[in-house]
Amino acid sequence: MDTSSPREAPAVRIRGLRKQYARVAAVDGIDLDIPHGETFALLGPNGAGKSTTIEILEGYRLRTAGEVSVLGVDPARGGLDWKSRLGIVLQSGTESGAMTVREQLAHFAGLYPRSRDVDEVVAAVGLEEKARTRVAKLSGGQRRRLDVALGIIGQPELLFLDEPTTGFDPEARREFWDLIRSLKRDGTTILLTTHYLDEAEQLGDRAGIIIGGKLVDVGRVHELGGAEARVPIVRWTDPDGTPRESRTERPAEFVASVARDCGGEPADLEVIRPSLEDIYLDLVRASGAEIIDTEEALA
Amino acid sequence: MSTTDLTTVAGTAAGTRRPGRLALGGSRIGYEVRSYFRSPDAVFFTFLFPFIMLGIFTAAFSSAGDIQPAPGMEGVSVGAYYLPGLLAAGMLLSGVQNLAIDIAIEKSDGTLKRLGGTPLSPVSYFIGKIGQVFVTGVLQAALLLVAAATLFGIALPTEPEKWATFAWVFVLGVGTSALLGIALSSVPRSGKSAAAVVIPILLVLQFISGVYLQFYQLPEWMQNVASLFPLKWMAQGMRAVFLPEDFAVLEQNGAWDLGWVAVALLAWLVIGLVLSRLTFRWIRRDA
Numbered sequence: 001m002d003t004s005s006p007r008e009a010p011a012v013r014i015r016g017l018r019k020q021y022a023r024v025a026a027v028d029g030i031d032l033d034i035p036h037g038e039t040f041a042l043l044g045p046n047g048a049g050k051s052t053t054i055e056i057l058e059g060y061r062l063r064t065a066g067e068v069s070v071l072g073v074d075p076a077r078g079g080l081d082w083k084s085r086l087g088i089v090l091q092s093g094t095e096s097g098a099m100t101v102r103e104q105l106a107h108f109a110g111l112y113p114r115s116r117d118v119d120e121v122v123a124a125v126g127l128e129e130k131a132r133t134r135v136a137k138l139s140g141g142q143r144r145r146l147d148v149a150l151g152i153i154g155q156p157e158l159l160f161l162d163e164p165t166t167g168f169d170p171e172a173r174r175e176f177w178d179l180i181r182s183l184k185r186d187g188t189t190i191l192l193t194t195h196y197l198d199e200a201e202q203l204g205d206r207a208g209i210i211i212g213g214k215l216v217d218v219g220r221v222h223e224l225g226g227a228e229a230r231v232p233i234v235r236w237t238d239p240d241g242t243p244r245e246s247r248t249e250r251p252a253e254f255v256a257s258v259a260r261d262c263g264g265e266p267a268d269l270e271v272i273r274p275s276l277e278d279i280y281l282d283l284v285r286a287s288g289a290e291i292i293d294t295e296e297a298l299a
Numbered sequence: 300m301s302t303t304d305l306t307t308v309a310g311t312a313a314g315t316r317r318p319g320r321l322a323l324g325g326s327r328i329g330y331e332v333r334s335y336f337r338s339p340d341a342v343f344f345t346f347l348f349p350f351i352m353l354g355i356f357t358a359a360f361s362s363a364g365d366i367q368p369a370p371g372m373e374g375v376s377v378g379a380y381y382l383p384g385l386l387a388a389g390m391l392l393s394g395v396q397n398l399a400i401d402i403a404i405e406k407s408d409g410t411l412k413r414l415g416g417t418p419l420s421p422v423s424y425f426i427g428k429i430g431q432v433f434v435t436g437v438l439q440a441a442l443l444l445v446a447a448a449t450l451f452g453i454a455l456p457t458e459p460e461k462w463a464t465f466a467w468v469f470v471l472g473v474g475t476s477a478l479l480g481i482a483l484s485s486v487p488r489s490g491k492s493a494a495a496v497v498i499p500i501l502l503v504l505q506f507i508s509g510v511y512l513q514f515y516q517l518p519e520w521m522q523n524v525a526s527l528f529p530l531k532w533m534a535q536g537m538r539a540v541f542l543p544e545d546f547a548v549l550e551q552n553g554a555w556d557l558g559w560v561a562v563a564l565l566a567w568l569v570i571g572l573v574l575s576r577l578t579f580r581w582i583r584r585d586a
Contacts, residue, residue: 080418083418086416095410095413098334
């Protein structure tokens with residue numbers, strides 16, 4: 001357990017985290033600090049270890065090795081006071097839901113020492129019209145909004161969001177992002193896993209990419225992959241029909257020289273600045289074919 | 300979703316305290332009772348079931364004549380004879396059947412995992428479940444007794460001692476059933492299989508413990524087997540309350556043996572407490 005004052009220590013501190021299932025290492029030596037107030041996005045393919053990592057931090061799973069501190073507490077020994085400072089949005093549940101949206105939120109609000117106003121949270125996730133509807137009658141996307149509402153009702157210092165916008169339509173996702181930004185302004189630390197790279201770009205102060213249980217890159221979202229990975233790419237087709245590609249820091253100069261060599265306008269010319277998605281996919285490809293789906297490996 | 304900012308409540312972690320376990324347990328009881336009465340399965344197969352069975356027994360055997368403890372002695376109607384057994388069955392269903400299935404489903408559908416991530420103590424959760432069993436069990440017994448007296452013309456005892464016996468047998472029986480239900484909920488491997496695992500066990504128990512079959516007519520070995528489980532003792536305690544004194548001769552020892560009823564139910568209460576304490580988990584950690 002961290003003995004220093006919680007404000008000086010990072011909200012989340014991970015050193016040498018490992019989680020071993022039978023023959024598979026689902027998490028294979030992760031080090032990470034998330035300072036207070038930061039929104040950190042954890043990216044990676046299915047089965048890369050994102051959910052295992054986040055569930056260890058939430059106290060749901062026990063680690064095989066390494067040190068973990070969440071708000072200054074070891075999650076394997078986190079008590080009720082510790083839990084009252086967390087907000088957890090798990091991957092989708094399928095609860096029977098005999099309660100109405102408002103009843104469910106009011107009940108959960110009562111579990112925390114300083115919860116948010118129920119009606120305000122209902123409004124913030126856009127469920128005002130469904131407030132008196134039973135949970136069982138909600139659509140998938142509405143249920144997900146309720147999941148998020150239940151995660152923030154206790155006014156958490158640290159919010160875990162495990163693939164929060166799966167099943168949202170594009171508009172609902174934008175509204176959800178606004179909600180997360182408002183939580184961020186309040187100083188909430190947020191740890192998010194997502195499949196959507198635009199979501200990480202929109203929300204994350206920093207992001208990490210997990211592949212095969214290892215954190216292959218961590219950094220500010222716009223610096224992931226390093227400067228080299230972001231060098232613009234120029235593509236064109238030579239007059240003899242050969243497709244060409246070159247990377248350069250000075251694309252305008254380079255294109256001019258290509259034009260000169262071709263003796264005119266080069267065919268199929270494009271200048272590309274790699275997006276987060278390109279960089280991410282390059283990293284996943286570079287890691288080879290050993291991306292194992294943990295769930296499948298265990299089955 | 301709207302873009303309105305959420306207000307931060309002024310209170311800080313240092314200034315506000317977590318709600319107490321008992322207070323939260325109380326709020327859980329209200330929540331659990333409400334969700335119980337909103338699920339048609341629970342209401343039909345657990346809450347109304349003994350009432351429906353009493354109606355069937357009364358109607359089916361209305362012309363069968365009275366059941367007498369011995370030839371020439373004063374008897375009671377078939378409905379009146381079955382009332383104590385069905386009260387005991389109601390306690391068993393409200394406790395064991397209801398909770399064993401309910402908690403197994405909550406475990407597999409993510410309800411418990413969600414609760415396990417909140418500052419809700421398992422103690423408060425248990426208070427909610429056991430409280431729900433008591434509230435629904437009391438309402439169920441009241442419904443059965445009122446229906447017996449009004450619809451089915453069954454005379455209820457008037458002596459206060461009888462009702463005092465009823466009270467302690469009921470409280471012990473329901474408490475034991477609730478705890479055994481929590482313990483049994485860890486047996487089914489999934490929520491889907493819960494009903495298939497739990498209901499047959501309880502059905503067999505009801506047949507050998509004097510709920511659907513007249514206990515004194517069962518072979519002795521079956522009576523002995525039934526004596527190992529709590530339902531037989533609940534039914535015996537209830538017969539002591541609702542049947543005339545003369546019927547005591549039909550019991551295994553020719554007496555109501557209320558002392559043994561108390562011992563057996565207390566023993567099972569302790570077993571239920573220990574088992575539920577040992578087996579309950581919010582989630583199967585790393586299973």
